[in-house]
Amino acid sequence: MARPLARFLNRLLVRSELSTSAQKALLAIDARLLEKGARWDIVRGGQRVHAACLVEEGLVGQSEQFADGTRRTAAYFIPGDMCNLHSLPVPVARWNITALTDCKYYEVPHDALWRAFDAHRDLAIALWRDTVADATILAKSVTVLSGSGARQRVAHVLCEFGMRSEAARLGSRTAFAFPLTQAQLAEMIGITPVHLSRVLQQLGRDRIVTQLRGGIEVIDLPALEQIAEFDPRYLMLDRVPQATNANP
Amino acid sequence: MARPLARFLNRLLVRSELSTSAQKALLAIDARLLEKGARWDIVRGGQRVHAACLVEEGLVGQSEQFADGTRRTAAYFIPGDMCNLHSLPVPVARWNITALTDCKYYEVPHDALWRAFDAHRDLAIALWRDTVADATILAKSVTVLSGSGARQRVAHVLCEFGMRSEAARLGSRTAFAFPLTQAQLAEMIGITPVHLSRVLQQLGRDRIVTQLRGGIEVIDLPALEQIAEFDPRYLMLDRVPQATNANP
DNA sequence: CGCCTTCTTGAGGGTTCTCAAAGTGGGTGG
């Protein structure tokens, strides 16, 4: 694609207004497209990072390795997400960035992003805001994990994944690709694969969701959202009021 | 105090180098000191926010209200933390900011922060980095909640609270004020108060921690850190390499 | 066809929850 950052611009525009000059500056950035198989570590914790990773295809996770060798995934990223944007202000990685499935991603050099950051105040704020949006999703994960049982956790992640897929124009909130294995999903929501399998079957028997090959179809979205107590506002998919205070 | 943001500057300096002019600009910001009792909502979700809140005394939480009236706290803030810094790039609150104990805090007007942001590039990056540090703590909470039992959760929050208290010069990592009730702590780590009580007693019987009046004393820090699998690097308390790419 | 990964099913056990009641301690007013 001629404009590697096209999808990322689309994501930024969901949450921020951007001047045409800022948009052009972003689209002018060149980036290398890489392709890796599942379980490839794009970044390892401790590394000095010089580029951010823009997911183009597949799914990427932010995970941590524990003493016993198991991994725990704190967040996932879909195409259009800059999974590593926080590496710009914090260039030493504290987390592993790992391909959860086969995937393609762009390596966007930090210095190009810094130049855009310095040249366009609205873009600088949009980038900051984007990392805050990711943080809000993490905060939501904390409350979901700390306060609900397996059925609600599953329902919530399905609601969120659908909404994010729709916002990224990858599908609709009721029918979307879902390439994770049950083992991966189970680990993300903090239950065992065995129990996840049972919960998904129950949701199927209740005629709320069905699993297709590598995809999810939500049959009864209101019911699913009620189980999840899903309130999509935390995703910030509406354009929030701008920080209008201009440089005096 | 003549310089309301003195503690916040201290926190920023833990993670970022700042030019003396940036430091002066920060210290020159004036802010109103407010005092509120426990359970006071400093900010309610949905509100348009015009000031960030710098905790001066007491504990502040970032929480969400659920349909059944219960609250779930995703993060806590200690003196020196700007609990609301993300409101600068995202001025519509998505969370409640609530006094967990009686507390004092400064209301730091957004426009003053924006002026400092615009005038000092290093400060702008330090502010961004600070919100990323908060996000990293949230990510850590996700992995702790999704992957461990009650004993490890308790151990982890005690380790983290100690380290953060020490970094903020409020105590040491083995002896620090801890003004939360067991009910509040239980809700934060996703267990019931009843069970938390039992876990704390067991930690006491094992001679690992003792509870004082409104405080914690860690008797056996290595044991506690082992239970928690605690690795303090995620707190970013060492000064990370600067993003040195200057404006060309 | 055979192997590999993934998903499913079953049974038993452990952790944590719920509900209820009693104990503790600080603060207040008599």
Place this chain on the structure above:
DNA sequence: CCACCCACTTTGAGAACCCTCAAGAAGGCG
């Protein structure tokens, strides 16, 4: 100084949820 009240903590017993272990079924790919 004592009595009372309130919020917080502790204790106990039974139940629910989820985990562990193990084995079998299903699907993709050589």
